[in-house]
Amino acid sequence: MFQIFGKYLAGRSHLNGLRERRFSTGFSLSQRINKPGLSDKMRREIGKAAVRAAKAVGYVGAGTVEFIYDRNDHRFYFMEMNTRLQVEHPVTEAITGLDLVEWQLNIAAGERLPLTQEQISINGHAFEARIYAEDPRGGFLPRAGPLIYLSPPKPSRTIRVETGVREGDEVSVHYDPMIAKLVVWGINRAEALDILRAKLAEYNIAGVETNIEFVKDVCRHPKFQAGEVHTGFIEENLDSLFLKIQPPSAVLAQGVLGLIFCEDLTTLKAALDTRDPFNPFKTEIGMRVNHSLKKRFKLIFMKNEFVVDVKYEHPDVYLMRINDLGPWRKVEGQLTQVDNDLVLKSIVEGIMTKSCICRFDDELHVFTNVIICYQVLIFFKSSTKKRGFANC
Secondary structure, X not given: OEEEEEEEEOOEEEEEEEEOOOOOOOOOEEEEOOOOOOOHHHHHHHHHHHHHHHHHOOOOEEEEEEEEEEOOOOEEEEEEEEOOOOOOHHHHHHHHOOOHHHHHHHHHOOOOOOOOHHHOOOOOEEEEEEEXXXXXXXXXXXXXXXXXEEEOXXXXXXXXXXXXXXXXXXXXXXXXXXXXXXXXXXXXHHHHHHHXXXXXXXXXXXXXXXXXXXXXXXXXXXXXXXXXXXXXXXXXXXXXXXXXXXXXXXXXXXXXXXXXXXXXXXXXXXXXXXXXXXXXXXXXXXXXXXXXXXXXXXXXXXXXXXXXXXXXXXXOEEEEEEOOXXXXXXXXXXXXXXXXXXXXXXXXXOEEEXXXXXXXXXXXXXXXXXXXXXXXXXXXXXXXXXXXXXXX
C-alpha cells in the first residue's frame, strides 16, 4: 500500500509516495514494515508504479494505491486505488512525523506539496491495531451492543488512540463496528511489537464482544513475530490462533472475590439509600452473625462451567475450592475505587495481583495481567441471579 499526494502545477501532476504496508488479520492489524524478502529495489518499483497509476488519470490530492505481492514469483500486481487517505494512514504519520490530513487539506486549498519524496525520512517502526466489535471465533462476524465499560490505554508521544466513541455509547448494527485504532511506535519492529502487546493488555472493554484477545494472540504468534505474514496468515494458522484455553484457578478465585465485593457494594448502597432510620445496615459496623457462611458460585467461561465453593473466614478473607477438587485456597483482598475504576487487590495463596472488576447484570469481567503483557478477560455468570452494576 502506497500513500500518494498529487498537485497540478503548470499542467503537470507532481506526486509523493509515502511507503506503507498493511497486514490485515480479519481487518484487524496493520504495520509499516521492511518486509522480509522484499528488496529496496522492488519497493522502489512498486512506488513508481503507484505514481504512474495516479499520473495516468491526472490524480490530484491524497490517495492510496494498493498492490498484491506474490512471495513465490516475486511479482506485484495492481489491486485498487482509493481516492482518500486510508484507515492505516496513522502508521505512515508515526514513522515520518508528518500530518497527512494537513497535507490533504493544504493541497485541496491550492498550496504546494510541502516536501519532495527525497526529503521524507523514515524513522522507526509502527503498528496499528483496529479494535472491532466482532466475533473472531465466529468468522469475524460483527457484534452490536453497548459499551458498558471502556478503558483504553493512555495516549503518549508513541501511543495513539483514534476513536469516535466513549463509555456508554452503542455499537450499532447500522454502521461499521470499528471502535478504535490503536497506533504504537518503536525504534524497531521488535520494540514496536512489545509496546503493542502491552497496550492491548491495557485496552479493556465490556458490554460487547471485541477482537482484542485475537489481535493479542496474533502478536504473540511466533510466525508473526518473525515477520512471516501474508494474506493467508489466519487460515494457515487457525489451530494455533484459536486455542482452547482455560482460566487459571487464581483468576477464577479473583473473579469470585470481585463478585462478592461487588454484591456487598450493591447491598450497602441499597441500605444507605433507604429512608428507614431504623435499618440495622445503616450503621455500617460490618457485623456478621453467621461466621460459618458457605456459598456456591457457578461461573461460565467460553461455554465451560466452573463451580466455586466459598467459606467465609474473616472480613475480606475467604477459603475457596474449584469444582470440588484440590485443597481449599485462602483468598483475601480489597476493592477500592481509583478514578472511575474498581480495582481489586487480591492475594491468592500468598501471591498478590491487581485487576479491574466490572460487573453488570449477570456478568462479571475481570481484567488482569497474569503474565507480562497478557490479559485474561473472563465473562462470569453468577448462580445467584442477583442483578446489579458496579461501574469500573
